[in-house]
Each structure stands twice: as structure tokens, then as C-alpha cells.
Amino acid sequence: AQSVTQxxxxxxxxxGASLELRCNYSYGATPYLFWYVQSPGQGLxxxxxxxxxxxxxxxxxxFEAEFKRSQSSFNLRKPSVHWSxxxxxxxxxxxxxxxxxxxxxxVTVRA
Amino acid sequence: NAGVTQTPKFQVLxxxxxxxxxxxxxxxxEYMSWYRQDPGMGLRLIHYSVxxxxxxxxxxxxxxxxxxxxxxxxxxxxLSAAPSQTSVYFCASSxxxxxxxxxxxxxxxxxxxxxx
Numbered sequence: 001a002q003s004v005t006q007x008x009x010x011x012x013x014x015x016g017a018s019l020e021l022r023c024n025y026s027y028g029a030t031p032y033l034f035w036y037v038q039s040p041g042q043g044l045x046x047x048x049x050x051x052x053x054x055x056x057x058x059x060x061x062x063f064e065a066e067f068k069r070s071q072s073s074f075n076l077r078k079p080s081v082h083w084s085x086x087x088x089x090x091x092x093x094x095x096x097x098x099x100x101x102x103x104x105x106x107v108t109v110r111a
Numbered sequence: 112n113a114g115v116t117q118t119p120k121f122q123v124l125x126x127x128x129x130x131x132x133x134x135x136x137x138x139x140x141e142y143m144s145w146y147r148q149d150p151g152m153g154l155r156l157i158h159y160s161v162x163x164x165x166x167x168x169x170x171x172x173x174x175x176x177x178x179x180x181x182x183x184x185x186x187x188x189x190l191s192a193a194p195s196q197t198s199v200y201f202c203a204s205s206x207x208x209x210x211x212x213x214x215x216x217x218x219x220x221x222x223x224x225x226x227x
Binding site for chain 1: 115142144146151152153154155156159161167169170201203211212213215216218219220221
């Protein structure tokens, strides 16, 4: 069975600083990997996705993620955080027609 | 283009009551799904559908029923509400990719359900 672990429940970062969110997955075959963001009281929005090819994936809002098969990881990064990046971030792995989400990481941005 | 819409936004039920959460999309997506979101647990798949007339169970299907009579609509029915079903429910849709969930999921705004 597939599963996703997001080790950090909550991260606080200063505006302008870099951000990295960790994601580890468990899946037997080639995974389909996603990062979604949820602003307070909203639905989820796709940031980026990885299916195959280049292991460094660019997404919206200046985010990128790197797929590392040897570490079963798909970490999300942003070089310089803006106050509007405060939200909850979810990593997900897809197989067949089922998507499994991690528990999420809440990001707080301080001025 | 309204995307994915959900009604109601909020609902309070008493234990044992039944109700239907509505979900509709206007993007002609074949794949639709329902998730529940609980604190510290992320989103968990309840049921999904790959097209009209085709549904299947997800990770936490017990206590919920679905049907898909049209491409646009995918209602979720709570048969006999229990306090454990207090949660935020999200509907999502996407294009159907053969054999895999490879396309972007578009999420609705959610329904916050409280069962007393």
C-alpha cells in the first residue's frame, strides 16, 4: 500500500528566508507525486507534480521540488518566502485511481 | 466556468440523521472523488468514480454511499450520521488518465459537517 510521511507538523520561517518541506513516500512502483497547498478555509490547489523525467520539477508561485528515488523523497523548496505563502502544504502519492495524502505541514511566516 | 462546487458549506446533524452532500463540476471531468479532512490526518479518500455509472471505495468508505448518474454530479450520502463523521469534506475532479491518477485534481471549497 502507498503512504506518505511529512515529518514536520509546523514550520515557522521569516519572510525572505528559504523554505524546505520534507516528504517521504512508500510505493512499490514508479510513483506519481504531488504537492498541494491549502490556504485557511479554502480547498486545495496544485503546486507541482512529478511523473517521470527531470527529477527537479518547477511549480507555481516560485516553488520547486526534487524527486530522489534513492531516498524515497520529494521535498518542496522555495528560495524566498512571502507572507502569502503562509498555508498548509500536503504531499501526495498517486497510484491507479487513488491519491494518498500526508498529514500536512503548516507554514507560518513571520515578518 | 464555476469549477467544482459543493453544497452546503456548513451543516449540523444529529446522530442517526441522514443527509446528502452535493458536488458538481462543469469541466466535463470523468474522474471525481470525495475526501474527508481531519486534523493531523491529511485528506483520506472515501469514494471515487471514473465515469458515470462507475464508483469504487477508497480508504474510509464505511458509513458513506455514492452514485454517479451523470458526468457532472457526484453526491455523497451519509446513511446514519455518527459523531465520528464530524469532518470537513472535499470533492475533487480531474480528467481521467488510463489506469492512473496522473492529472491535476481540482478541489471544491469544502463542506464543514458537525454531527452532535
